[in-house]
Amino acid sequence: MKIGTKTFQSRLMLGTGKYRTTNDAIESIQKSDCEIVTVAIRRLPTNLQNDTTNFLNHLNWNKLWLLPNTAGSQTAEEAIRMAFLGQELACQIGQEDNFFVKLEVISDPRYLLPDPIGTLKAAEFLVKNNFTVLPYINADPMLALHLEDLGCATVMPLGSPIGSGQGLNNLSNIKIIIENSQVPVIVDAGIGNPSEAAAAMELGADGVLLNTAVAQATNPAQMAYAMNLSVKAGRLGYLSGPMKKKYYATASSPLTQISKLT
Numbered sequence: 001m002k003i004g005t006k007t008f009q010s011r012l013m014l015g016t017g018k019y020r021t022t023n024d025a026i027e028s029i030q031k032s033d034c035e036i037v038t039v040a041i042r043r044l045p046t047n048l049q050n051d052t053t054n055f056l057n058h059l060n061w062n063k064l065w066l067l068p069n070t071a072g073s074q075t076a077e078e079a080i081r082m083a084f085l086g087q088e089l090a091c092q093i094g095q096e097d098n099f100f101v102k103l104e105v106i107s108d109p110r111y112l113l114p115d116p117i118g119t120l121k122a123a124e125f126l127v128k129n130n131f132t133v134l135p136y137i138n139a140d141p142m143l144a145l146h147l148e149d150l151g152c153a154t155v156m157p158l159g160s161p162i163g164s165g166q167g168l169n170n171l172s173n174i175k176i177i178i179e180n181s182q183v184p185v186i187v188d189a190g191i192g193n194p195s196e197a198a199a200a201m202e203l204g205a206d207g208v209l210l211n212t213a214v215a216q217a218t219n220p221a222q223m224a225y226a227m228n229l230s231v232k233a234g235r236l237g238y239l240s241g242p243m244k245k246k247y248y249a250t251a252s253s254p255l256t257q258i259s260k261l262t
């Protein structure tokens with residue numbers, strides 16, 4: 001999976017919030033086999049190197065790529081400020097060339113739906129300032145095209161509201177986005193089960209980003225491993241070219257080329 005100028009072997013991205021323990025977070029990231037880890041910039045200390053409590057210092061950043069996200073930003077201006085802080089934090093873990101940002105502009109405190117106008121405004125500014133922008137959006141095919149035209153590296157439509165576990169409620173629109181997009185489509189938010197991650201990949205999505213489904217599972221590390229397998233299975237299923245659905249039955253052992261018994 002190529003995002004901007006970077007190539008990744010894993011198509012699963014994992015978030016770092018809502019885990020019950022630090023060990024759960026670390027083990028889940030390891031078991032998921034992911035390469036991209038997203039972190040809310042607002043939750044991080046200004047100086048990671050002097051912080052002995054943050055679990056990010058226990059991760060191998062030679063194998064992982066930090067995706068700072070602007071969660072909590074209610075305006076484009078806040079998100080832009082967070083993006084620059086995210087780049088500074090990436091430098092602190094030795095990723096000086098990391099200008100990735102998961103762009104979230106959310107002014108709706110109840111349903112946590114992304115603000116399309118604020119997202120467009122922030123994306124335009126950040127792209128012009130050489131950021132690799134991964135915008136989190138509603139499953140709006142036209143908005144996805146506008147963001148692609150601005151130069152965003154991906155589009156990230158939600159499957160359903162953040163942390164809801166409702167699955168792929170926007171299946172038709174996500175399918176349209178995938179068909180129209182010339183950049184990777186990452187399904188982000190709402191997936192609760194491995195079967196839903198596989199379904200997103202079977203549609204042709206390039207990747208899946210998860211957090212709550214893993215962090216709030218009874219066994220987070222085991223769920224992370226299951227999500228890893230489901231994303232791989234879904235991708236293989238998509239590439240295999242599934243059979244076309246029929247509205248009638250066809251025998252798996254047809255009565256042709258069978259010699260008659262005498």
